[in-house]
Amino acid sequence: MIATNRPHAMTAAQTHYCPGCTHGIIHRLVGEAIDALGIEGRTIGIAPVGCAVLAYNYFNLDMTVAAHGRAPAVATGLKRANPETIVFTYQGDGDLASIGMAEAVHAAARGENITIIFVNNAVYGMTGGQMAPTSLPGQVTQTSPYGRNEAQCGLPVKVCEMLAQLDAPEYIARVAANSVKNVLAAKRAIEKAFRNQVEGRGFSLVEVLSTCPTNWGKTPKDALKWMESDMIPYYPLGVYKDRSAVVTDRT
Amino acid sequence: MAETVLMKGNEALAEAAVLAGCRYYFGYPITPQTEIGAYLARRMPQVGGVFLQAESEIAAIHMVYGASAAGKRVMTSSSSPGISLKSEGLSYLAGSDLPALVVNVQRAGPGLGGIQPSQADYMQATRGGGHGDFRNIVLAPASVQEMASLTMRGFDLADQYRMTAMILADGTIGQMMEPVTLETPTPTLVEKPWALTGTQGKREKNIITSLYLSPTELEKKNLSRFARYAAVQQKETEYEAFCMDDAQICLVAYGITARVSKNAVAAARAKGIRAGLIRPITLWPFPTEALRQAAKTVRQFLSVEMSMGQMMTDIELAIRCTRPVTLVSRVGGVIPAPEEVLVAIERAANEEAT
Ligand SMILES: Cc1ncc(C[n+]2csc(CCOP(=O)(O)OP(=O)(O)O)c2C)c(N)n1
Ligand code: SF4
Ligand SMILES: [Mg+2]
Numbered sequence: 001m002i003a004t005n006r007p008h009a010m011t012a013a014q015t016h017y018c019p020g021c022t023h024g025i026i027h028r029l030v031g032e033a034i035d036a037l038g039i040e041g042r043t044i045g046i047a048p049v050g051c052a053v054l055a056y057n058y059f060n061l062d063m064t065v066a067a068h069g070r071a072p073a074v075a076t077g078l079k080r081a082n083p084e085t086i087v088f089t090y091q092g093d094g095d096l097a098s099i100g101m102a103e104a105v106h107a108a109a110r111g112e113n114i115t116i117i118f119v120n121n122a123v124y125g126m127t128g129g130q131m132a133p134t135s136l137p138g139q140v141t142q143t144s145p146y147g148r149n150e151a152q153c154g155l156p157v158k159v160c161e162m163l164a165q166l167d168a169p170e171y172i173a174r175v176a177a178n179s180v181k182n183v184l185a186a187k188r189a190i191e192k193a194f195r196n197q198v199e200g201r202g203f204s205l206v207e208v209l210s211t212c213p214t215n216w217g218k219t220p221k222d223a224l225k226w227m228e229s230d231m232i233p234y235y236p237l238g239v240y241k242d243r244s245a246v247v248t249d250r251t
Numbered sequence: 252m253a254e255t256v257l258m259k260g261n262e263a264l265a266e267a268a269v270l271a272g273c274r275y276y277f278g279y280p281i282t283p284q285t286e287i288g289a290y291l292a293r294r295m296p297q298v299g300g301v302f303l304q305a306e307s308e309i310a311a312i313h314m315v316y317g318a319s320a321a322g323k324r325v326m327t328s329s330s331s332p333g334i335s336l337k338s339e340g341l342s343y344l345a346g347s348d349l350p351a352l353v354v355n356v357q358r359a360g361p362g363l364g365g366i367q368p369s370q371a372d373y374m375q376a377t378r379g380g381g382h383g384d385f386r387n388i389v390l391a392p393a394s395v396q397e398m399a400s401l402t403m404r405g406f407d408l409a410d411q412y413r414m415t416a417m418i419l420a421d422g423t424i425g426q427m428m429e430p431v432t433l434e435t436p437t438p439t440l441v442e443k444p445w446a447l448t449g450t451q452g453k454r455e456k457n458i459i460t461s462l463y464l465s466p467t468e469l470e471k472k473n474l475s476r477f478a479r480y481a482a483v484q485q486k487e488t489e490y491e492a493f494c495m496d497d498a499q500i501c502l503v504a505y506g507i508t509a510r511v512s513k514n515a516v517a518a519a520r521a522k523g524i525r526a527g528l529i530r531p532i533t534l535w536p537f538p539t540e541a542l543r544q545a546a547k548t549v550r551q552f553l554s555v556e557m558s559m560g561q562m563m564t565d566i567e568l569a570i571r572c573t574r575p576v577t578l579v580s581r582v583g584g585v586i587p588a589p590e591e592v593l594v595a596i597e598r599a600a601n602e603e604a605t
Contacts, residue, residue, distance in 0.1 A: 041450050060456055061449075061450065062447040066316070066343075070313040070339075073309075077315060077319070077325070081275055085321075102307060105306075
């Protein structure tokens with residue numbers, strides 16, 4: 001069930017996201033997870049450099065903003081300094097899978113007891129729609145005006161698949177924010193990623209496929225369709241690693 | 252009474268950090284400061300602290316950012332190439348008004364350079380060393396004892412002024428062994444109501460950010476930071492004056508070159524030359540006023556440094572070019588010998604005579 005009331009962990013501020021952008025839904029899922037676990041008073045959030053840079057306005061939590069890509073390192077410092085706090089980062093695909101790849105991979109490899117919400121919208125939203133390491137083959141962006149070309153740019157980085165190769169992470173899952181069914185699954189995954197930290201299990205990352213109608217050049221409705229028809233097939237949803245369970249489903 | 256022990260500079264610095272209450276260290280190995288990490292890897296677990304070898308200097312400085320945001324005393328150490336990588340974090344720490352201690356045991360550059368001692372990061376350190384208007388408090392130890400005492404002082408200053416204190420040492424001071432007395436200091440404990448500890452549902456949320464999208468608000472932030480910097484300049488400038496009472500030739504040197512210069516001044520005095528030394532202990536703030544006063548009686552200044560005139564510029568600015576300043580330098584990892592400095596003093600003295 002998705003509650004209709006605003007989660008207590010969130011403020012009343014109106015978000016600055018474009019119409020049809022699913023960043024707002026993902027924020028809400030984070031807020032609901034924090035409410036459900038009753039951890040608002042000890043949770044610290046780290047906003048990225050990207051469209052979510054102002055996320056600290058939307059949560060009733062102690063928060064900071066990391067330099068572009070460095071949120072997992074900042075989270076490591078915060079968590080090591082105060083292990084009783086619950087520390088999460090909220091990062092875009094440019095932030096995590098490009099400039100901050102090293103910080104993300106090594107936080108995962110250390111099994112750092114933190115939670116990462118990784119918002120993959122296949123584009124650099126904030127800077128106006130440049131190609132991201134996650135942009136799909138052939139995807140037209142400001143810096144791949146003829147479509148992402150494999151010969152020049154290689155192929156997308158699949159973060160979940162990559163991190164699942166590491167031994168240390170506790171939980172790695174990919175979800176999508178495009179349909180009621182997928183959002184419900186996303187809600188469960190995000191809550192689990194936070195619960196893992198509360199229980200001291202270690203590194204949890206949830207990749208959430210997200211829309212960017214503005215930079216995809218699509219209406220909100222068509223953006224949701226494109227996610228279903230193009231993005232999800234390339235980025236299969238499911239649990240890629242879960243040390244506390246046997247991996248059975250990839251739905 | 253604390254006992255006196257024989258220690259390497261880098262180890263004395265590391266133990267001083269522990270004594271000053273630092274319990275968090277994040278760093279990446281690089282010569283000639285690896286002893287700091289090695290020492291703290293052993294020591295931190297003994298005192299319930301955290302030693303973490305980061306994946307890079309970039310990650311290390313942002314881990315420092317996190318621990319500092321949590322309200323803890325925290326440090327990192329590196330050498331020149333690693334400090335370049337930390338420059339991003341230095342700027343974010345400054346922009347977020349977070350205290351930290353950063354150690355640079357300098358080696359020769361540019362690029363990979365060499366592993367021998369150098370002072371070529373002077374400009375980088377004293378001008379902030381990252382994008383935007385900001386400064387670090389830069390402390391320049393000239394002995395193993397000062398590696399310890401300035402580290403302790405650095406933590407206090409960082410907390411007090413909410414800024415980065417940087418120990419700007421060099422490979423010689425880091426590697427040399429000398430007797431050192433490690434007194435347990437009484438750290439000036441500063442309340443940190445801004446720290447991110449979780450609201451506990453008992454207070455308004457705390458936000459730590461360097462982002463200010465309104466230019467007027469950002470201007471205000473910058474100006475208030477510079478008001479704090481002005482207080483540091485006024486209250487925390489430190490230097491040592493040696494044989495300056497009647498000096499006509501004033502050497503200016505810090506760190507290892509200050510020790511070389513002291514020997515050269517003594518040798519010059521033995522030859523009847525009225526030489527003296529001003530040794531900046533804080534490089535930022537620079538002892539501008541002391542130099543300006545000295546320029547009233549001193550006829551010539553010599554900037555003795557292991558860099559190509561980086562500090563000389565600050566001397567010229569301090570004395571408003573009212574006296575000639577001559578560069579006496581060796582670079583690339585070469586330490587000037589006292590005899591070379593003496594030759595420079597004698598040349599200056601001869602010019603005075605003619
Ligand atoms: C060091 C640095 N390089 C570049 C930028 C400019 N920049 C701001 S946001 C951004 C990309 C963000 O994209 P993403 O992480 O995918 O987040 P989104 O906006 O799509 O949510 C870039 C390149 C910056 N702020 N800092
Ligand atoms: S630019 Fe894209 S990611 Fe950013 S708020 Fe708009 S729709 Fe969302
Ligand atoms: Mg993006």
